[in-house]
Every structure is written in structure tokens, then in C-alpha cells.
Amino acid sequence: MVTIVNACAKLGAMNKSRLVHDYICAKRYSLDVELGTAMIDMYAKCGSIDSAREIFDRMEQRNVISWSAMIGAYGYHGQGREALDLFRMMLNSGVIPNRITFISLLYACSHAGLVDDGLQLFSLMPVSYGVRPDVKHYTCMVDLLGRAGRLDEALRLVESMKVEKDEGIWCAFLGACRIHKQVDLADKAAELLLSLQTQNPGHYILLSNIYANAGRWKDVAKIRNLMTKRRLKKIPGYTWIEVDNIVYQFGAGDNSHLRSKEIDEMLKSLTQKLESAGYVPDTNSVLHDVDEEVKLGILHAHSEKLAIAFGLIATPDGTPIRITKNLRVCGDCHTFCKLVSANTQRDIIVRDANRFHHFKEGICSCGDYW
Template identity: 75%
Template sequence: MLKLKNQTFLVPNHGILRLPLFSTAAAVTNTTAVPAQPHFPRTLDPKFYVNVLLCSRNIFHIRQVHAQVTANGMLQNLTVANKLLYMYTQQRVLGEAYALFSGMEEKDAVSWSVMVGGFVKAGDYTNGFATFRELIRGGVSPDNYTLPFVIRVCRDLMDLQMGKLVHGIVLKHGLVSDNFVCAALVDMYAKCRVIDDARQLFDNMQSRDLVSWTVMIGACAECRNADEALVLFDRMVDEGVLPDKVAMATVVNACAKLGAMHKARLVDDYICRNKFSLDVILGTAMIDMYAKCGCVDSAREIFDRMHVKNVITWSAMIAAYGYHGHGRKAIDIFEMMLSSGVSPNAITFISLLYACSHSGLIEEGLRFFSSMWDEYAVRADVKHYTCMVDLLGRAGKLDEALKLVESTALEKDEGLWGAFLGACRIHGNVDLAKKVVNSLLELQPENAGHYVLLSNIYAREGRWKDMSKMRDLMTQRKLKKIPGLTWIEVDNKIHQFSVGDRSHPWSEKIYAMIKSLNEKLELAGYVPDTNFVLHDVDEEVKLGMLSSHSEKLAIAFGLLATADGTPIRITKNLRVCGDCHSFIKFVSAITQRVIIVRDANRFHHFKEGACSCGDYW
């Protein structure tokens, strides 16, 4: 007999469950019933009890029905018992649900599915897995209701080993052809970063519905293969599968990750032609898409067209201005949000502080940070402190930034220390950088970026022996530097360049263009900054290395392959270096081209020899 303790009780082979407090004096079990309410008729019609359960609005009604069916002997009816079990799990009263389940003399696939699903939906993955294991051991065939729940757990936990075991069970029971199950497996493999297995499953599906397409498109986008995600979207439409708003939001997110303006315009046109309304989800995704494709004005147009905006929408627009260095406009949007009656949340303040940091608005950032709790009851977390360290560090206030870090009782993560290390790099403070790196290496000893950043700081100071030691340490630990890559979209195709790249079909023309540009830029006053060549070689070699940076190759190609007067948009996976920043300013002046650069931190808009960042980045 199950006893109510408001503590824990053991379930055979299922670990430990936590019982909630009941407001009644005793728990309903399979042997003990709460006295029936007088208005319930004594009937043996199972449909009656099923209908009553469907009308039940809360747990007290459900318990009353449970008491009545127990008193009338109807608990032996599997349909009634399953419906009662389902209602308990819907209310997330898992203690009573499992008591009922374990006392059922007869269980079918529905019973097991409901119990497994109940645990999973409540976030009790341990008991969900355990119940599924008992289902398999008991010889019950899992169905397309149970398996997606279990696969979702593997996805959320990123437990690839368990996911593969469940995949084996799917194959054993011949359910790999089921769209719901297969889509769940595709999603699981994608979240576990095994994109090839996800794609193989998807390609082998006998029929693909909208859910399957949406999952695969989202998987490609999440695994940084946004170009393939957009190819899949085109295929989906060609095969006659019409997207819904969820699918369109997924495609819009893929465009945002890719940063390809042409594709963003095509997706926007498709949304307009098919008359998708700009609700909060789709509209907010489009704001983010245009912002990350380098067109903050288009993002604002979408924002202004939206009739309904929530705090996420407002935060996205604030973040959009922050990416592009428009700190004052971000503050204006924040004040508009307050005037509209929408209260800011933690994400809003991250976007706002980021915008202040990248625009040099120190006093404003400090004011917003101090007002978070006092005025808006938003508690600062480590991400807010990271923004403040970045704000103070960029302004050269390293001592204040360090005091802020040391003053917080929050657990410091790699983002916080990384922001401080970046500030040390900007201002050449080697001693502080060494202290910070020690903290970073304790948190992430396998992150090559930390070693590279410190070695670059040593190189900037001409401390070649110290730099060499860091590089040797990377070699010993088998760590590799992330290569610098730059992308440019031309004629609806993405072209990729790396430093010193000569693999492009137009390679000879590109290097000839760079040579011609260098000659013109020198006449205009450009002086290459060889301090950004972090190798101990002579000046002539340094000049050659500077000329082959990936962003310069991409811009040269853009000048060759696009019409005069049109903007050039490039994306780089790392921070743009100081010499390339100066180079692009001069190129924008002598070619009369607008050049938009998206790097790892922000956007730079170059026009007529100036950059939107004001050389503050």
C-alpha cells in the first residue's frame, strides 16, 4: 500500500520519487478510496467515467472520479484506468499517477506510454528512462508516442550513447519508417552534433512531412551549416511541402546565422507573398535576421510593422542597434519600451549593456547596471558582469574592471575572464593578462583560444620567447588555433577565404587587385601596421603576410565580382585586426563603396574612409 509522507518513497526498479503535499487527509491508492461524492451515479458504463474525466478541471475532481471508479469496481477497465492515469500525469501529480500505474493488473502500450510521457514532460528524466527500461524488459512493444519522448530526453541531455541504444530499439521494432519517431531521431542526432547521421536518417525517410523538414532545416542551422539549411528549404518548397510559421522562423534563423543579405531578401519576399503575419515569433526572428545580415534599418522596419511586441521583441531591437554600434538608438528603444508599459528582463539588460560597451557609453552603462535591481527588480548574473567588464576594459579602466570582478560573489565563467583578457590585449597589459589566463585555463584547459590570445599579447610586446612557450604548450596539449575565415556572398553563392588562400578560381585576379589597391592606398596615406603580424620575421615578409589576410582577399573579390557602387558585405569568424580595419577604411574612400564587415563581436560599416565604430571596438 502506498503511504503519504510528504517525503520520498521508493518505487521498485525506478529509483526515488518525490510526493507532493496533498490537501486531503489521505492519498488515493488502488486499495484505499476517498469517499465518493453523493452526486456521482453508480454506473458501470466506462464511457461515462471517461467523459467525466475529460471534463475534470483540477486534481480534486480527478481524485473524486478515482474514488468513484474504485468503489464501483471500474478500475479494472483498462480504458478508464488509462484515462485516469493520463489525467494524473497531465496535472503532474506523479506520485498518485505511479501508485495507480503500479497497481494496474493489466497494462497495455498506452499505459506505459502515458507513464513514460508523464515523467518526461515533468522533467523527471531518471524515472522516465527507468520506466521505459521496464517497458522493454517486459516485452511490450514501444509505440510512436513513447519513443519520441525518450528520444527527446536523449536530445536534451545530449546523451548520444543512450540515443544510439534507443535508435537500436527503433530499428528492432520496425519503427524507423514512422515520421514522428524518425524526426525525433534526426533532432536528437543534430543536437548531439552528429549531423551526418541526422542527414542520413532524413534522406532515407520514405516520406517527409513538414515536421521532418523543419527539424532537418533547424538541425543544419544549429550545426553552423546554414547554407545547407536554405538549400533544404528550397527543396521542401519544390516538393510541394508548404511551410508554416514555425518552419519560416527556422529558415529565418538560418539566414541570420549565415548573414547572407540576398537570401534574407528572398525569404522576406516569400513571407510577404504568402501573407504570413508578423507575430511575435516570426517578427522577432526577422529583426534578428536583418540585424545579423548587416541591415539594421530593415530590422527597424520589421519592428515598426509589428502590431504586437513582447519583451523579447524589444530586446532584439536593442541588441540589433548594439551589434551595429548605435548605442544611443539602443537607449532610445529601451526608453520607448518602458513608455509602452513593457518591463525589461535580464536579456534586455544584456542587450543594453552590450550596446553601451560597443559605443563607449561608460556613464550610461554604469547607470543602467546600478538600476537593474533597484528600479526593475532584475538581478545581475555573470553575463551582466561580463558586459560591464567589457565596457570598463575597452575604455582602459582595467583596475575598475578587476575590482568589479573581485567584488562579485557569482561564480566566474570563461566569458567573464575572456572579456577581461580581451581588454588586456587591447591595452597591452601583459601582467594582468597572465593572471587572467591562469583563471581561464582552470576553467577551460582545452580551449586553444586562450593560449592564442596570450601568445598574441606577448608577440605585440615583442616577447618572442614567451610567445614561443605558449605555442609549444599548445603543441604538447594537441590544441589547434581556430583558422581565420571570411565569407562573401556573390550571385547567390557563398565564397570562403582563409589567410594566404590561393584556392579560389579567381585567385590571380584577387592578388593582382590587392597589389593595385596597396599602391593606391599608400598614395592616399595608408601605412600597413606590421604590429599585427605576430611572427618574428623581417618587415618585408610581414608586409606580404598582411596582404593575404582573409578579409582583404574577400573584399578584393567583392570589388571584382560586384557592380560599381553596390555595397560589399563580408563575414569573418574572428575579430577583425587593426591593420585590416585601417585598410578597409581607405578602400571605402578610394572606391566609393560601402563595406559592411560582420566579425565575431559586432558590425563595422565603412563609408567614405570612416567606420561606424569610431575606431572603438
């Protein structure tokens, strides 16, 4: 059952997870540490943090892995305060935190903008808990400071590290440069990152996107040409949605679905309603040197919008729409999801490459901090 639960977690398949949970209850399997912890992870990765916490609270015994899994679940869903509250409960219960616990905590602080809490935890780790920071802890701290716009502090932290730097450190720093449009710092980080890992196309795309945001189209072309020479291809963006126990996959501009005409009509109708309510498509999210009309067409056909439109026509009114994307959700689609959740009175749960976004009544759980 642990193996099956882990498979459901990887898929993010909520319907199948519920069936597996029902089977476990029917067989009266006890929620021991191993199975309970796996189920916490399963529900967290399927988008139901409340179900994960329910499993956690029902467990008769918990070890440091169980506590860390639940703390990590809160972090993955952007609930930093809840992660910190659970950490205090963990300490009060007498469980000693380990390196994984602190990675989960620092990640949670990073994705909730809790900079001071993260800095305090990082300083207390070796002193109070005997956990020496490794490269993953430093990566979380660079991400924490970088997201908050404190790039100079993040760079000083990297330069002061006493452990060997890896590509994760520079990737986190480069991501912060993208958020805050710091092109000069991005050049430096990219040079070091590409020297460590030359064959990862994601790094080239990230740098290319930074240049595109800055309007440096010649530099974009250079990066694309370098990728071509090194035979590297951009990872295509896909979005998945499960309806009636069938998983449907959508790519950008995908019209292969049997109901593609209905999907397009729904999307056009939605867009018109949202534009009447003040929605303005963010063409800055289209990182191509093309005119505005083409950019609007590209935005209209983003894979997450197609999946949501399909969810609206294929599922009963009032039911949540759950989608999974293999890349980071773009700014325009993030705004679109907020407005759709308000207009249709549907909860929309998006699992992207970094975290979960829960859209409800026009508000996202991330607080627009992601």
C-alpha cells in the first residue's frame, strides 16, 4: 500500500488517491509511521492540505520524518505560518528536528516571504539543534533572500559559504534575478551556472527569459543559437487534468481534443466576461519578439487555460478544478485563474513545477508571492 500511495503522490491523482484511501480504511490497515507519512505526502501532492493534516492528526505514532513531511506539505502550499506553528508543536512533543526538517522549514519561509523567521531558523540550526547547514539549506536561504529582493545579501551569503556550491545555488539566484529583473547580476550567475551544468536546457531558457523581459532580443537570439549548437531543446509546457478517472493532457495551442471546439468557445466566452470586468491580458508574459496581436493569440492558447476551460465544460458546477503543469505558471495565467475562480464560483487548484496555488473567489493562496 505504501508503494501504491507513493505512485498516487507522483501522479497527483486525487480521484485515485481517494479510492486508495477508501481501500486502506476498508482493510483496516493501521496508520503506522510509514503508511501515514506516505499518505500525508500523497494528499499534499494531490492538492488537499486539509486531508494531509487529517491523516497526520490521526497517526498514533509520529517520528521526525512524519513531522517533516507535514511541515514540507505546508511549505509546498505556501502556508509558512502553519509550518512554523507545527514546528513549535514538534519541539514541544520532544521530537528533535534534523536537516530535512530545516530544509522544509526554510522552503516554507521562502515561499511565504517570511524572511526574518527564515534567517532566525538558519542561525539557530547549528547552535541550538546541532544541524550544520549544507548546500540545500544555503539554496533555500538564497531563494528566501532573492525572492524578497535582497539580492546583494543573497550574493554575499553565497560567497561566504563554507560548503561546495552546486548548480542549485546559482539556479535559485538566477530565478531571483528574473523576478526582480536584475540583468547584470543574472549574467554573472548564468556564467557560473552554465559552467557547472552545460546540458540543462532549463538554465538557458531561464536566462533567455530574463533577456526577453529586458527587451534584449539579440542576447535572446545568442542563447537560442547556443542551445541549437549544443543540441538542447526547450522542455515543452504541458497541463494535465483528470476527469472521470481519465487524465487529459494539453499543450500550448492544442486543438487535438475531441471537444476542442467547445473548449475554444468556452475560453472565448470566459475571456470576454473577464475583459468586461477589467481583465487585461499581460503580454509581457509572452517572451517572443512578435507584435501584440500575435502575443494575445499565444496567451489565449496557454495549456493551463485550455485545461481549465475543459474542466468547466466537463465537470459539474461547483466542483473544484485541479490541474497540474510541468513548468512554472506564468503571470497572465495566474491572474486569469484568480478572475475565473471569482466569475465561475469554482475553486481552482494548480500544481506547477514549484508549488501549489489555490484560487478561490478571486484570491490565490500564494498572496501573489511566488
